[in-house]
Amino acid sequence: MKFYNINNHKEIINFEQALKTGLGKNQGLFFPNFIPKINFQNIEKILDMDFINRSSYIISLFIKNEISLENLTKNIYKAFNFxxxxxxxxxxxxxxxxxxxxxLSFKDFGVRFMSQMLNYFNKQEKMIILTATSGDTGAAVAHAFYNIDNIEVIILYPKNKISILQEKLFCTLGKNIKTISIDGNFDDCQNLIKKSFEDITLRKKLILNSANSINxxxxxxxxxxxxxxxxxxxxxxxxxxxxxxxxxxxxxxxxxxxxxxxxxxxxxxxxxxxxxxxxxxxxxxxxxxxxxxxxxxxxxxxxxxxxxxxxxxxxxxxxxxxxxxxxxxxxxxxxxxxxxxxxxxxxxxxxxxxxxxxxxxxxxxxxxxxxxxxxxxxxxxxxxxxxxxxxxKITIKLPNKLTHYIKKENLSYNFPNNFSYLKSFLINNYIQ
The missing domain is CATH 3.40.50.1100 (Rossmann fold)
Structure with missing residues (x-):
């Protein structure tokens, strides 16, 4: 299946390209060139499948010409293991x-699938994942891509506008995960990400992608x-x-x-x-x-x-x-x-x-x-x-997943709502 840019219908690419590109020209979102149809009888049949095999079948309708069903199922098994x-x-x-x-967020589904697909398709090139979060996306992205070779992740979030637990989940990992609090709101963070994709210097020197729901x-x-x-x-x-x-x-x-x-x-x-x-x-x-x-x-x-x-x-x-x-x-x-x-x-x-x-x-x-x-x-x-x-007026017990991170040091940087700071950070850390 091909995917077209909603803002420029002449830009038509395959799934791997859409996966790696994230956002099309003129900040256009990619969309399937047709929606696969499943008749009532087949829906009844696939509802009898287990979640992994049913998910493999559904996703294969969109990308089956680029990955075998066997490899797709293996990756989905790794992604949807909860x-x-x-x-x-x-x-x-x-x-x-x-x-x-x-x-502990629904975003684990989409982001973990994305990370498995990028890991499958991207073997050599160094890629920078730029993502803005208003809460849960940051943690899902950070954990999904943590320690994956050739992928660096930079997550922007609004300072003092997410919960401490949300922040600790993704700002304490380090290694290939960098986090930056921005003096602004989520829309400001999102605009900084968009400006990065529009910047000619960054686009020439870096392979940029986003793990936001635009992907x-x-x-x-x-x-x-x-x-x-x-x-x-x-x-x-x-x-x-x-x-x-x-x-x-x-x-x-x-x-x-x-x-x-x-x-x-x-x-x-x-x-x-x-x-x-x-x-x-x-x-x-x-x-x-x-x-x-x-x-x-x-x-x-x-x-x-x-x-x-x-x-x-x-x-x-x-x-x-x-x-x-x-x-x-x-x-x-x-x-x-x-x-x-x-x-x-x-x-x-x-x-x-x-x-x-x-x-x-x-x-x-x-x-x-x-x-x-x-x-x-x-x-x-x-x-x-x-x-x-x-x-x-009760006390909710924290799951072990949260208690592990709440004690860790926050490793975030803090930037003003100014694109020049983010651009300098990218140039100084990722352009050789």
């Missing part, structure tokens, strides 16, 4: 817990767990599924919409955001008007200009879908807290702010008892221990 759990909250609302990977490999990997959730649902509930997705950069939702486009019978999606409500306002008014990013409790979703929104627009146009079919809701921090309390007091379920936002948007929309609602659990509540403990 469980997914569908937890029943009520008779018709469940949470798909995607946070049982090494960094098509992450998106393809995320499609797989939407099929997995259907395999865990009773067949009688599969015809009326509504999925609520906590949305920041909108990569997770894009993957779900691709799964629906492939033939997975998802009835409806809800794009649940925090107070950074660019998309909900756009869906109501038709006017794209990003405003200044607001710091919220759900910090991984503190994004005003979601990178993946152009892919969603492209997908709706390709399928001739109406954007009115996409539901969206903005949730305040106060309502987020109340949702965390409700899930604990009424259902004895502990969650964190991102997943709580998705839950609230879902339970507001589900009025039909025949509907089966799923909200995505995107991060382990222990990653927001202080916040959740304060709300619930």
């Amino acid at each position: 469980p997914l759990k569908l937890i029943n909250i009520t008779s018709n609302i469940s949470c798909l817990e995607l946070f049982h990977g090494p960094t 098509i490999s992450r998106l393809i990997a995320q499609i797989c767990y939407y099929f997995e959730v259907f395999s865990q649902i009773l067949p009688d509930n599969r015809s009326n599924v509504i999925i609520s997705v906590p949305s920041g950069n909108f990569g997770n939702l894009t993957a779900g919409l691709i799964a629906k486009s492939m033939g997975l019978p998802i009835k409806k999606f809800i794009a649940a955001t925090n107070s950074n409500d660019t998309v909900p306002r756009y869906l109501k008014s038709g006017i794209w008007n990003p405003q200044k990013t607001i710091a919220t409790a759900s910090n991984a979703m503190d994004v005003s200009c979601p990178n993946n929104w152009p892919r969603i627009i492209e997908l709706f146009q390709i399928n001739n879908w109406n954007l009115n079919q996409l539901s969206s809701q903005s949730i305040s921090d106060y309502v987020t807290e109340q949702s965390i309390l409700k899930l604990y007091n009424k259902y004895n379920y502990i969650t964190e702010p991102h997943s709580a936002i998705a839950y609230h948007a879902l339970q507001v929309k589900i009025k039909n008892k025949e509907a089966f609602g799923i909200f995505l659990g995107t991060a382990h509540p222990a990653k927001f221990q202080e916040y959740v403990n304060k709300i619930l």
